[in-house]
Amino acid sequence: MFSSLGRRRVIVLVVLTCLLLITLDERGNRAIDGLRSAVGAVLHPIDTATRAIALPVERVWSAAMDYDDLRRENEALRDQLEHMKGNDIEARSAILEYRELLALNNLAARFSYPTLPAAVVGESPSNYQNTVEINVGSRQGVRVGMPVTDGAGLIGRITRVYATRSIVLLITDPEFSIPARVLSTAEDVSIPTGTTVAGSETTTPSGATASDLTSTTTSTTTTLPGLTGATSTTTPATVPGADSTTTTVAEGSATATTTPAEVVRETGTLEGQGADKALILRFIDSLTAVTSIRVGAVVDTAGGISGLAPQGIPIGVISRITPGTGTRGAIVEVTPNAVLRRLNFVAVVMYVPGADGSLP
Amino acid sequence: MRSLALNALTRLLPVGLITLSVHRVVFARHEVFDVKLQLVLALVVAAGTTAGADKGAIAGFVLGLLYDIAGNTPLGMTALAYGMAGMTAGYVQGLTPDPQWWLASIFATLGAAVGEAGVPALELMTGRVDGLDPRLAWTVPMVAVSCGLACTPLMPIGRWAVGVRRKKWKVITE
Secondary structure (H helix, E strand, C coil), X not given: CCCCCCHHHHHHHHHXXXXXXXXXXXXXXXXXXXXXXXXXXXXXXXXXXXXXXXXXXXXXXXXXXXXXXXXXXXXXXXXXXXXXXXXHHHHHHHHHHHHHHHHHXXXXXXXXXXXXXXXXXXXXXXXXXXXXEECCCHHHCCCXXXXXXXXXXXXXXXXXXXXXXXXXXXXXXXXXXXXXXXXXXXXXXXXXXXCEECCCEECCCCCCCHHHCCCCCCEEEEECCCCCCCEEECCCCCCCCCCEEEXXXXXXXXXXXXXXXXXXXXXXXXXXXXXXXXXXEECCCHHHHHHXXXXXXXXXXXXXXXXXXXXXXXXXXXXXXXXXXXXXXXEEEEEECCCHHHCCEEEEECCCCCCCCCCC | XXXXXXXXXXXXXXXXXXXXXXHHHHHCCCCECCECCCHHHHHHHHHHHHHCHXXXXXXHHHHHHHHHHHHCCCCCHHHHHHHHHHHHHHHHHCCCXXXXXXXXXXXXXXXXXXXXXXXXXXXXXXXXXXXXXXXXXXXXXXXXXXXXXXXHXXXXXXXXXXXXXXXXXXXXXX
């Protein structure tokens, strides 16, 4: 078959063709994009047929091998859900207050872009690519660069768009980087939820950290000394694990004031390090930044004109800070909120990078 | 050249599409010890061990190109790595006249190791990544051994896809 070419020539031809294709693809080529789209369209029915054959086998295997694990996981999730109900009530209340404050101060909500729900229909076939394929594309208004989230936080951004599907580069990919912001209070490790009442009476120092949350709930009722008469009792939502306090304060006889927590904001660049690895947050001046942030601090998108996502999409929490040695800066590791190995449904944020404030 | 193009269109392409589909649906979704086993690479080395270095390189190129197109990896990168894999498997197989199945499996393992290590190596050379992932030390042997094991059952498919017939040895009688 290759007698006319010869072995060496065939191999040289293959190598040269590959190098040419790599160069063309790196520079961006419409013909190649069209080819990808066409092959995707051809593969779709084949994938569907293969899935129809593989799914029953997969289910039988899963039923046989994973039943016990799934049952345990289900029970754990039920417990978690019960605990989350308490958090949900408190969070809703906080959101309402937040919106009210924004309205009072004539400020726009920081993250108010519409989202497009999508299902994950494929994963990267390679061990070295951290991408997923979703079932929405240019026909639904998806554009390259749009951020993608799941219920827990940012999962990546759109890197390729076809008519009815798109490719999402996950935040763990080494090619992924995004401006991110660390939000923490001065005492972030022990969350200060204290309410100071006139007379220097601090009534609610729960002192619980996010990681310290357990399933026990303690409720304390504090009555300020000397304050009797008609009382107004506020029953807070039961937060699982966190010590909740009901403060009974006589109406008109005490002024409740809230001390604003000093919020530390540090902006850096978040980069992926590969599958199953924590993200790395880099700062321009890492020495100053690292001294003002703590493990457990929340990380979200920084936004801005040059940002790749609008401000305020949660990304994760700081899980580790390794101090710098010598000329090497400190390493700040961030654990993403989203579980990237179990993505089923996601939402594309209809935000075009570089056009902060405008919709596509 | 005509038969090469004809073979690629009528045999390698459909076989490649089906293999790729099975890989995407089954193997890409289920990892074994945190590694995605590579069915397409197994077919490439199977073709290489049965058909020789040049045809192995062609099979690797065509199947790798399909992988790149469908898998959204940079076009030509997997094609080059898999082309090298098919060529290596075919080359080492050519050192023995008629290898036993287990020897062919070892050759396929070598070829698969080249193919699996080739992708990150090319990514490093083209500047897509800053350094090699330490997971390679686990991923490459896992993929190589699994491809070596899968090579024997895949050999007939690989042989048919590249259009060669099984060698038949005849006893010379006087």
